[in-house]
Amino acid sequence: MERPDPTIVTVPRACPHDRPGSLCADCKVRSVSVCAALDESELAGLAALATGADYSAKAELFPQGAAARHVFNVTEGTVRTYRVLPDGRRQILGFLLPGDFIGLALTPTYAFGAEAVSAVKACRFERPAFEALVAAKPHLLRRLHEAASHELSLAQDHMVLLGRRTAEEKLAAFLLGLRDRLVRLGGSRVTLPLAMTRQDIADHLGLTIETVSRTFTKFVRDRVLLIVPDGVRLLDAARLETMLAA
Amino acid sequence: MERPDPTIVTVPRACPHDRPGSLCADCKVRSVSVCAALDESELAGLAALATGADYSAKAELFPQGAAARHVFNVTEGTVRTYRVLPDGRRQILGFLLPGDFIGLALTPTYAFGAEAVSAVKACRFERPAFEALVAAKPHLLRRLHEAASHELSLAQDHMVLLGRRTAEEKLAAFLLGLRDRLVRLGGSRVTLPLAMTRQDIADHLGLTIETVSRTFTKFVRDRVLLIVPDGVRLLDAARLETMLAA
DNA sequence: CGAAGGATTGATCACGATCAATCGCGGTGG
DNA sequence: CCACCGCGATTGATCGTGATCAATCCTTCG
Numbered sequence: 196m197e198r199p200d201p202t203i204v205t206v207p208r209a210c211p212h213d214r215p216g217s218l219c220a221d222c223k224v225r226s227v228s229v230c231a232a233l234d235e236s237e238l239a240g241l242a243a244l245a246t247g248a249d250y251s252a253k254a255e256l257f258p259q260g261a262a263a264r265h266v267f268n269v270t271e272g273t274v275r276t277y278r279v280l281p282d283g284r285r286q287i288l289g290f291l292l293p294g295d296f297i298g299l300a301l302t303p304t305y306a307f308g309a310e311a312v313s314a315v316k317a318c319r320f321e322r323p324a325f326e327a328l329v330a331a332k333p334h335l336l337r338r339l340h341e342a343a344s345h346e347l348s349l350a351q352d353h354m355v356l357l358g359r360r361t362a363e364e365k366l367a368a369f370l371l372g373l374r375d376r377l378v379r380l381g382g383s384r385v386t387l388p389l390a391m392t393r394q395d396i397a398d399h400l401g402l403t404i405e406t407v408s409r410t411f412t413k414f415v416r417d418r419v420l421l422i423v424p425d426g427v428r429l430l431d432a433a434r435l436e437t438m439l440a441a
Numbered sequence: 442m443e444r445p446d447p448t449i450v451t452v453p454r455a456c457p458h459d460r461p462g463s464l465c466a467d468c469k470v471r472s473v474s475v476c477a478a479l480d481e482s483e484l485a486g487l488a489a490l491a492t493g494a495d496y497s498a499k500a501e502l503f504p505q506g507a508a509a510r511h512v513f514n515v516t517e518g519t520v521r522t523y524r525v526l527p528d529g530r531r532q533i534l535g536f537l538l539p540g541d542f543i544g545l546a547l548t549p550t551y552a553f554g555a556e557a558v559s560a561v562k563a564c565r566f567e568r569p570a571f572e573a574l575v576a577a578k579p580h581l582l583r584r585l586h587e588a589a590s591h592e593l594s595l596a597q598d599h600m601v602l603l604g605r606r607t608a609e610e611k612l613a614a615f616l617l618g619l620r621d622r623l624v625r626l627g628g629s630r631v632t633l634p635l636a637m638t639r640q641d642i643a644d645h646l647g648l649t650i651e652t653v654s655r656t657f658t659k660f661v662r663d664r665v666l667l668i669v670p671d672g673v674r675l676l677d678a679a680r681l682e683t684m685l686a687a
Numbered sequence: 688c689g690a691a692g693g694a695t696t697g698a699t700c701a702c703g704a705t706c707a708a709t710c711g712c713g714g715t716g717g
Numbered sequence: 718c719c720a721c722c723g724c725g726a727t728t729g730a731t732c733g734t735g736a737t738c739a740a741t742c743c744t745t746c747g
Binding site for chain 1: 524526527528530531532534545546547548552553579582583585586587589590592593594596597598599600601603604605644646647686687
Binding site for chain 4: 392394407409412
C-alpha cells in the first residue's frame with residue numbers, strides 16, 4: 196500500500212466534522228473503533244450527539260483530573276495521554292491514533308491528561324448524552340467493556356516493558372508496536388512517521404531523551420533502521436523482533 | 442482433570458467458604474467486591490453458580506494464556522498476577538486481596554497467570570454461566586466495567602511508578618498502597634502482614650531482591666519502620682507519604 | 688541437627704542518568 | 718537574501734543508582 200507522504204497518516208473524513216451533514220455511517224475509522232459495535236439506528240443516535248473538534252499540535256484536550264465532560268474518538272493525528280508527578284516527572288501512558296477512543300472509563304474526572312502531539316481531529320460527545328446512550332444500549336456498554344479490557348491488557352504489557360525491559364528492548368517494542376498499529380490503519384510496513392518528540396518517547400518508555408537518542412543512533416549504526424525526516428525507516432524489523440523474543 | 446491437583450480443594454457451596462449452605466448474602470467481602478452491585482434476587486442467581494475453591498500457598502490458579510474457564514472472587518489470602526518473558530524475567534502485575542475479582546476482562550484466555558501467595562480461598566464461577574448472568578443483568582456488566590476502569594487506573598498509577606519512581610519511592614508507594622487496602626478490609630493501620638516474598642515485591646516494583654532488601658534496611662535505619670515476623674510495622678508513615686509527594 | 692529457602696550484607700560493575708556542548712533545521716525579521 | 722534565533726536532536730564526558738556476583742545469616746522444618 197503506497198503512501199505519498201509518510202509523515203502524515205491521512206485518514207479520510209470521519210464522523211461529522213467540518214462536513215455538514217456527514218454521518219458516522221461514513222466514518223472511516225469506525226471499523227477500528229468502539230462505534231463498530233453499533234447498528235444503523237444506534238449510529239443515528241450517536242451521530243446526533245457528535246461534534247467535530249480540531250486541535251492544533253500541542254493543544255490540550257483536557258488536563259489530568261478535570262471533570263470529564265466529553266468522550267472522544269480520534270479521527271486524525273496523534274494524542275498523548277500522560278500523568279505527571281508533583282515535581283514534574285512525566286509518564287506518557289500511551290499515544291492514541293485514529294480510531295482510538297478516549298473516555299472509556301466513564302469516571303467523573305479524567306484519570307490522565309491528554310494533549311495533541313500533531314494536529315488532531317476528533318469526534319466529540321457530551322458525556323451526559325453519551326451516558327444515556329450507553330444506558331439504553333447494553334451492547335454499546337459491552338463494547339466499551341471489551342475496549343477497556345483490551346486497554347488494560349496493553350497497560351499490563353507496558354508494565355512488563357517498564358519494569359523488566361532494557362533500553363534497547365523498550366525502543367524495539369515501541370517501534371514494532373507502533374508499526375503494527377499504523378499498518379492496521381493502512382500505513383506502510385517499513386516507514387513509520389513519528390509525530391512525537393524524543394522526549395515524548397523517553398517519557399513513554401521510562402528513559403531519558405539522551406538514552407532514546409543514543410539507542411536510535413545505535414540502531415542506525417547496526418543497520419536496523421534509517422532516520423528519515425519526521426520518522427524512521429525500518430531496515431531489519433526481524434532483528435527488532437529478536438530483541439523482544441530474548 | 443480427573444485427578445485434581447492436591448493443592449486445590451473444591452467444595453460445593455455458595456460464596457462464603459467454610460460455612461456449608463451459606464449464601465452470597467452472607468459473604469464477608471461482598472461489600473468490597475463486584476457483587477456489591479447485585480440485589481437479593483441477583484445474588485441468588487450468583488450463589489447458585491458459585492463453588493468454593495481453596496489453594497495452598499504457591500498453588501497455581503491458572504497459567505498465563507490458559508483458556509479462561511472461570512472467574513474468581515478472592516475471599517481469603519493473597520494472590521499474585523504476573524507475566525513472564527521468554528527468558529524468565531517476571532513482572533508481577535498486582536497482588537489480589539479478599540474482595541478482589543479475577544476475570545473482569547471476559548476474554549477467551551487469561552492475559553496473565555495467577556498464583557496463591559499464601560493459602561487462598563476463593564469463590565469460583567464457571568465462565569459460561571457467569572457470562573449468561575452478565576448478559577441478563579446490564580447492571581452487573583456496568584459494575585464489571587467500573588471495576589475494570591478502576592483497575593486500569595491502578596495500572597496507570599503503576600506505570601508511573603515503574604517508569605519514573607526511584608527505588609525508595611517505589612517501596613514507599615507499595616507499602617502505603619497495601620496499607621490502605623488492608624485498612625479497608627479491617628486491618629491495622631501500622632502493622633502490615635506481608636504475605637509475599639522480597640522477590641515478589643521486587644518483581645512487582647521493577648527492582649531486584651537485593652535492592653528491595655537494602656531499601657527495607659534503610660527504612661529501618663531511618664526509623665521509618667520495623668521489620669517484624671511476616672510483615673512490617675510502620676513507625677513513620679508520614680515520612681513515607683512525603684517521599685511520594687516529592 | 689542438618690538441610691533448604693528466604694533474607695541480608697558486602698564488593699564491584701554497568702546501564703542508563705546527568706551535565707554540558709554542539710549540531711541542524713525551520714522560521715523570522717532586518 | 719541571509720543572519721540570527723529557538724527548539725529539538727545528537728554526541729561526549731562523567732556520575733550514580735540499582736544490578737550483579739557472592740558470601741553469610743536466619744528461620745523453619747524434617
